């Protein structure tokens with residue numbers, strides 16, 4: 001059985017105090033069932049949120065980024081070791097905003113992923129095409145190529161700690177979601193590629209999350225798709241009620257599987 005996951009990517013939002021209030025409200029209201037819920041706060045309060053969820057079954061935290069070196073003269077960066085030390089289990093790697101604004105290449109993303117895995121962290125690895133690529137009709141090749149030059153270079157042993165997040169760039173923060181069919185078609189293609197590279201067992205096991213304007217109003221329809229195993233949620237993760245509703249949609253879908 002695949003793990004159903006709802007991860008909140010808070011991006012550069014919330015002060016430590018606001019973040020704590022937000023996480024507390026979710027902790028209070030959310031019913032998880034077997035769903036895993038991950039908070040991705042900024043580094044300034046990752047430790048605080050990690051302490052808050054301690055002992056709460058089903059909850060975890062994610063760092064939004066990390067550097068690929070062990071330590072050293074990298075002003076402004078955070079290492080895998082630091083993330084590990086505070087007990088944060090997950091790291092988001094390869095978000096389109098990191099690729100676009102911070103020029104993170106596939107080679108850098110693979111190095112980051114390997115470093116995170118070496119440090120026994122699980123990686124939420126993002127992929128997804130731009131609007132131009134989708135309009136050209138080359139989105140399947142594009143996304144599979146992103147994976148071929150990164151996480152498909154891992155050994156099967158390493159790959160088992162990977163979660164894939166498919167996030168079409170044109171749907172991120174735009175209010176425009178992929179249709180359930182568009183999400184399913186891409187998730188199916190990704191799983192088929194995983195099967196070819198890593199074998200059937202890992203393909204069946206890997207959770208593939210959808211990201212891009214997931215909201216309470218569309219979560220259920222997207223989650224119901226057979227190859228969608230949860231969501232990576234940006235904007236709606238900043239509102240406790242919305243995030244709880246999305247978790248609820250995940251729990252209902254997961255129960256029906």
Ligand code: PGA
Nearest residue numbers: 172173212213233234235
């Ligand atoms: P969004 O962001 O839900 O605000 O579209 C998703 C993401 O970037 O992970």
